[in-house]
Amino acid sequence: MKENDNDKRLNKEEEDYQSILKESIEEFEETYKPSDEVQKTIIRKGKNQALLTTIFISLAVLLLIIPVMTLLTYIYYGGINGKANTEIEVAANLIYVTEPNMHLEKMRIEDDIGFFSMSIHFDVFKRIGMEDYRVGDYDIDYFLDRPSFPQRNLLLERPPENIPQPETEFLFHPDAYVPYDRGGEWNILEGLPDGTVSEVYVSFTEMMEPDEVKRMFGRDVEVRWLAVNSGQEGRQRDINGLPITPLGYPAQIDRTTWSPFNGRSKNEDVFIEILELLHENEESATVLARAKSLALEERLSFIKENGIEVYGAVITGPTPELREVQDIDEVRAIKVGEVKLWNWK
Amino acid sequence: MELEMKNRRLGSGGSGNGAGGGVGGSGSKRKFTTVTGFLSFLLALIALAIVNISFLTGFNGDGALFSFFYISLLGFFLGIVGLFTKKRSRLFAIWGFFLNLFVVIFPFLMFILAYTINATP
Structure with missing residues (x-):
């Protein structure tokens, strides 16, 4: 009996519960459930708002791409030890030590930073007689820290070959074969008017000390650049058989602002420092240099071991004074470079 | 249980316009x-x-x-x-x-x- 009573009571409670639940749902629907029209409006508004938010935020992200990429590029290239300065240093210093009698104004190197790329532009000069002449310019493009082959626009009477070969070089080691008619070059010098100044590449019969070279020529001849023996100039090729070009350094102190050879250290020491920098960045330096092999590992060790021995030089001065170089016993061969109107004071 | 349900019903019904409206109002504002x-x-x-x-x-x-x-x-x-x-x-x-x-x-x-x-x- 008691069990039956309990069951009935439970069933009653269940019915009450269901009835309350039903009433609540109905009441909720009556009170809060919006009409179909309102529901559609709410959904439409929600969709529009979501779409608008998505469009605005996508637009913001798109507009951020260029500034963020630019900023990241500047972070990569800039900073105290940024890549840009190292690459500019390599390109500029390479000119001083691989292009005879050529220099540049480091202060006037122009740079242009793009998206993870950089291009630099600079003019190059040669001292002929007593004046510096602009002899061309270089354009170098970089992607990150990888340079492309430089665009050289050289305005020279006798420009160096873009792809150097032993027979097209101007300076020769005593052991190297001189591939041109030596008398022909002296004839060129004889044929030039007296009122001109010239640049002459001189190759010696033996290795000499830098100071000896400076003393060897008269007072009216200026030694501009010294070609240094690095152990491979005799063969004119590196150990892999690739042609090499001379390594050397300016013989005079360069007063140009920010020149590495500005006299704060001895030019010989600066030369070694530059070779070390180029050795650290040899991949870039090789792309930028005319010679497709710099072989700096072997050449730098040779120079450090044997010291600076000079096998050739670039000199400049009045043409009549340069003709007298023919009388110097140590001069093996010459090659006439650029000639300009008289500017010797 | 019945009391609980009644209380809940009364509670929600009693404050339905107040708290519910408040919440509804807050929600509708928050979406803007x-x-x-x-x-x-x-x-x-x-x-x-x-x-x-x-x-x-x-x-x-x-x-x-x-x-x-x-x-x-x-x-x-x-x-x-x-x-x-x-x-x-x-x-x-x-x-x-x-x-x-x-x-x-x-x-x-x-x-x-x-x-x-x-x-x-």
């Missing part, structure tokens, strides 16, 4: 963004657009390049106001705040970094 936050976001978009145009066209004359700085500075402060606005969606205020902050510090960062590259007096 703050005006200042949205303005801040719009100003950030304008400033970024100017930055992009100046980068893509190289045009930076007549102070146009620096107009983005003042626009984003205004947007930055509006963004701060938007962040402290209650009972409204702060989505655009957050975006506006950070975008304007980026645009405000962007020229300084660029100047410092550009100065370190091939620095010449």
Whole structure:
């Protein structure tokens, strides 16, 4: 009996519960459930708002791409030890030590930073007689820290070959074969008017000390650049058989602002420092240099071991004074470079 | 159990118009963004657009390049106001705040970094 009573009571409670639940749902629907029209409006508004938010935020992200990429590029290239300065240093210093009698104004190197790329532009000069002449310019493009082959626009009477070969070089080691008619070059010098100044590449019969070279020529001849023996100039090729070009350094102190050879250290020491920098960045330096092999590992060790021995030089001065170089016993061969109107004071 | 259900029913029914309305009201407000936050976001978009145009066209004359700085500075402060606005969606205020902050510090960062590259007096 008691069990039956309990069951009935439970069933009653269940019915009450269901009835309350039903009433609540109905009441909720009556009170809060919006009409179909309102529901559609709410959904439409929600969709529009979501779409608008998505469009605005996508637009913001798109507009951020260029500034963020630019900023990241500047972070990569800039900073105290940024890549840009190292690459500019390599390109500029390479000119001083691989292009005879050529220099540049480091202060006037122009740079242009793009998206993870950089291009630099600079003019190059040669001292002929007593004046510096602009002899061309270089354009170098970089992607990150990888340079492309430089665009050289050289305005020279006798420009160096873009792809150097032993027979097209101007300076020769005593052991190297001189591939041109030596008398022909002296004839060129004889044929030039007296009122001109010239640049002459001189190759010696033996290795000499830098100071000896400076003393060897008269007072009216200026030694501009010294070609240094690095152990491979005799063969004119590196150990892999690739042609090499001379390594050397300016013989005079360069007063140009920010020149590495500005006299704060001895030019010989600066030369070694530059070779070390180029050795650290040899991949870039090789792309930028005319010679497709710099072989700096072997050449730098040779120079450090044997010291600076000079096998050739670039000199400049009045043409009549340069003709007298023919009388110097140590001069093996010459090659006439650029000639300009008289500017010797 | 019955009492509990009654209490719940009474409780919800009794405060149905008060609390429910309150919640409903709060919810309907929260789905709208703050005006200042949205303005801040719009100003950030304008400033970024100017930055992009100046980068893509190289045009930076007549102070146009620096107009983005003042626009984003205004947007930055509006963004701060938007962040402290209650009972409204702060989505655009957050975006506006950070975008304007980026645009405000962007020229300084660029100047410092550009100065370190091939620095010449």
